[in-house]
Amino acid sequence: MKITVLGNNSTTVTQGGACSSYLLEVEGRRILLDMGNGSIFNLKKRVKLHEIDAIILTHHHFDHLSDLFLFRYEREGHKYMGEEVSPIDLYTPEMPQWLQENLMKNDLFRLHVIKGDTKVSMGDLTVAFIEVLHLLETYALRFTHDGKIFTYSADTGVCDGIYEAAREADLFLCEASYGSYEPYRMKHHLHGAEAGEIAEKCGVKKLLLTHLPEENLDGLLQEARAVHEDTEISEILKTYEV
Ligand SMILES: [Zn+2]
Numbered sequence: 001m002k003i004t005v006l007g008n009n010s011t012t013v014t015q016g017g018a019c020s021s022y023l024l025e026v027e028g029r030r031i032l033l034d035m036g037n038g039s040i041f042n043l044k045k046r047v048k049l050h051e052i053d054a055i056i057l058t059h060h061h062f063d064h065l066s067d068l069f070l071f072r073y074e075r076e077g078h079k080y081m082g083e084e085v086s087p088i089d090l091y092t093p094e095m096p097q098w099l100q101e102n103l104m105k106n107d108l109f110r111l112h113v114i115k116g117d118t119k120v121s122m123g124d125l126t127v128a129f130i131e132v133l134h135l136l137e138t139y140a141l142r143f144t145h146d147g148k149i150f151t152y153s154a155d156t157g158v159c160d161g162i163y164e165a166a167r168e169a170d171l172f173l174c175e176a177s178y179g180s181y182e183p184y185r186m187k188h189h190l191h192g193a194e195a196g197e198i199a200e201k202c203g204v205k206k207l208l209l210t211h212l213p214e215e216n217l218d219g220l221l222q223e224a225r226a227v228h229e230d231t232e233i234s235e236i237l238k239t240y241e242v
């Protein structure tokens, strides 16, 4: 499995940055995990939109889905110009009506609604959707292929689901929205030390931090590394192999 980071900012986009989006390539398949604001520009540096086989939304916050509207709009434009545009598989928690109406018109996506913990197979790739603690219905993604495990935390606080999702992962792409030294605490996000603790307790090999704050990434990295040594800060347009 190859994972390319297309966006790794949390809710605030940095200059030249982008919010959550990752391209997973396996067995010739290309699967997009979330599509936050700014990510479509990075996606286009790697592949063309029609080369995407499936899109997975972990939840419906704008920093994870904004650019899906641009994706849809561009595909729709090609359709109006007379090109053959076949629908792309879209896996998502149940959408509110306004979102479903916007995304699903003109048959640009083939909808697969995720309800509760679910496993989906795509060839030899399996993805487990595991519900985690956030402000609304959200799924961590646990991919298994050829004996390897790649987990993406989505947005989450500390909960049973994220422990289940990260268990013995070879690569754990985990949100770390702030440092433990920050004055506030949020139950629905993780700080760097919590991400490190989950990785360590789950026997994760490599921890890759994402959904990053604007400042003091070094502090974030150091506190996660103090708990789980093999930890890195994710980099936009860098590809990680599992
Ligand atoms: Zn969120």
Ligand SMILES: [Zn+2]
Pocket: 010, 011, 020, 061, 063, 064, 155, 211
């Ligand atoms: Zn988010």
